[in-house]
Amino acid sequence: MSDNTKTTTAVADSFPQQRDGDTAPLLQVRGLKKHFPIKGGFPVKRTVGHVKAVDGVDFEVYPGESLGLVGESGCGKSTTGRLLTRLLEPTQGTIEYKGQDITRANRRQLAPIRSEIQMIFQDPYASLNPRQTVGTIIAGPMEINGINPPGGREKRVRELLEIVGLNPEHYNRFPHEFSGGQRQRIGVARAVALQPKLIVADEPVSALDVSIQAQVVNLLQEVQREMGIAFVFIAHDLAIVRHFSQRVAVMYLGKVVEVADRDSLYNRPRHPYTHALLSAVPEADLDADKRERIRLEGDVPSPISPPSGCRFRTRCWKAQDKCATEEPPLVQLSGNRAGHLTACHFPEEPTTEARGEDIVMDRGLKALEDGAEGGTTITKG
Numbered sequence: 001m002s003d004n005t006k007t008t009t010a011v012a013d014s015f016p017q018q019r020d021g022d023t024a025p026l027l028q029v030r031g032l033k034k035h036f037p038i039k040g041g042f043p044v045k046r047t048v049g050h051v052k053a054v055d056g057v058d059f060e061v062y063p064g065e066s067l068g069l070v071g072e073s074g075c076g077k078s079t080t081g082r083l084l085t086r087l088l089e090p091t092q093g094t095i096e097y098k099g100q101d102i103t104r105a106n107r108r109q110l111a112p113i114r115s116e117i118q119m120i121f122q123d124p125y126a127s128l129n130p131r132q133t134v135g136t137i138i139a140g141p142m143e144i145n146g147i148n149p150p151g152g153r154e155k156r157v158r159e160l161l162e163i164v165g166l167n168p169e170h171y172n173r174f175p176h177e178f179s180g181g182q183r184q185r186i187g188v189a190r191a192v193a194l195q196p197k198l199i200v201a202d203e204p205v206s207a208l209d210v211s212i213q214a215q216v217v218n219l220l221q222e223v224q225r226e227m228g229i230a231f232v233f234i235a236h237d238l239a240i241v242r243h244f245s246q247r248v249a250v251m252y253l254g255k256v257v258e259v260a261d262r263d264s265l266y267n268r269p270r271h272p273y274t275h276a277l278l279s280a281v282p283e284a285d286l287d288a289d290k291r292e293r294i295r296l297e298g299d300v301p302s303p304i305s306p307p308s309g310c311r312f313r314t315r316c317w318k319a320q321d322k323c324a325t326e327e328p329p330l331v332q333l334s335g336n337r338a339g340h341l342t343a344c345h346f347p348e349e350p351t352t353e354a355r356g357e358d359i360v361m362d363r364g365l366k367a368l369e370d371g372a373e374g375g376t377t378i379t380k381g
């Protein structure tokens with residue numbers, strides 16, 4: 001992963017200089033919601049509730065940047081990705097692409113930008129049609145959009161195979177003849193075939209062997225840099241996003257709770273949830289003694305009836321009465337860099353420094369550790 005890290009740092013560090021204050025966002029999302037109806041009752045089925053999968057999110061994606069979208073399972077990352085690519089209809093809110101409202105655009109209205117927004121899926125096995133050759137799969141977007149590149153589609157597909165590190169001679173092979181990593185490369189070739197402006201990559205490496213993940217992340221980085229494609233990179237954990245994304249948005253139970261440029265988020269997290277996620281990221285270069293550990297107790301509450309006020313309050317060690325009654329707005333806290341927004345009434349100090357104590361939220365785990373280590377842990381919450 002070390003080569004990989006080097007390249008990423010170079011890209012990421014150069015990014016803030018590339019974007020001045022006047023750069024218009026490529027994509028702007030405001031108050032976006034997706035509520036899935038729950039049907040019940042007999043004999044007539046009716047809507048008995050809603051899964052509030054995405055419940056009012058705001059963020060921007062700038063041209064050529066990679067925005068990481070992270071959070072625990074079920075927090076609404078994939079649903080957000082599917083809304084952005086218009087695979088799902090939003091319940092509420094707006095999505096603007098290059099200043100144009102595409103929230104309710106129909107097929108015909110979307111046609112001119114269809115090729116500009118692409119998606120890469122988590123499972124390279126399920127997302128490729130097993131009965132189509134690789135050539136047909138990669139040429140798919142050209143066919144759908146009626147695009148005939150100079151020299152023909154086959155020539156272009158062979159070029160694309162080469163770009164993603166596959167043998168152009170394998171044009172006529174079928175997906176099952178490739179390994180998992182190679183299949184994801186096919187997915188990447190298909191996504192970049194029409195030189196899109198934005199790719200939503202939904203956990204593109206989490207189904208792959210750890211040894212292959214870095215290679216595919218590297219490929220995505222090259223694609224992002226050399227083709228100037230913006231990415232929304234969806235991931236569970238902050239470790240992968242750290243190497244790929246210049247900005248990161250943290251989601252919890254259908255909401256964005258913190259968003260910031262990479263350095264600010266990793267070095268000065270203000271939301272307790274971000275802090276907790278970061279403490280779960282293995283850091284080889286951090287002195288183990290200095291690391292603060294926060295283990296989150298309990299499961300994420302149901303998105304059918306999320307907690308009132310701040311949704312994180314049922315697991316937050318800092319929660320007070322106000323957290324139950326007032327929803328904290330996503331705002332820039334004093335002392336934070338421009339663009340670092342946090343939704344919390346009682347934010348953390350802007351540091352990842354240890355507090356001279358371990359916060360272990362999981363009592364069972366604490367008991368085990370106390371037994372093993374002689375009990376230096378203070379439990380809160």
Ligand SMILES: Nc1ncnc2c1ncn2[C@@H]1O[C@H](COP(=O)(O)OP(=O)(O)OP(=O)(O)O)[C@@H](O)[C@H]1O
Nearest residue numbers: 036051053072073074075076077078079080236303
């Ligand atoms: N079509 C659907 N109908 C009903 N509920 C759904 C549907 N799709 C997703 N959900 C629910 O919406 C919530 C958010 O799901 P989503 O897949 O967006 O989460 P995620 O953050 O991508 O999770 P993971 O990390 O597991 O992929 C979950 O509670 C999920 O069960």
Ligand code: SF4
Nearest residue numbers: 310313316323344345
């Ligand atoms: S608003 Fe309250 S409950 Fe929510 S994260 Fe902040 S301190 Fe915790």
Ligand SMILES: [Mg+2]
Nearest residue numbers: 077078079202
């Ligand atoms: Mg998902």
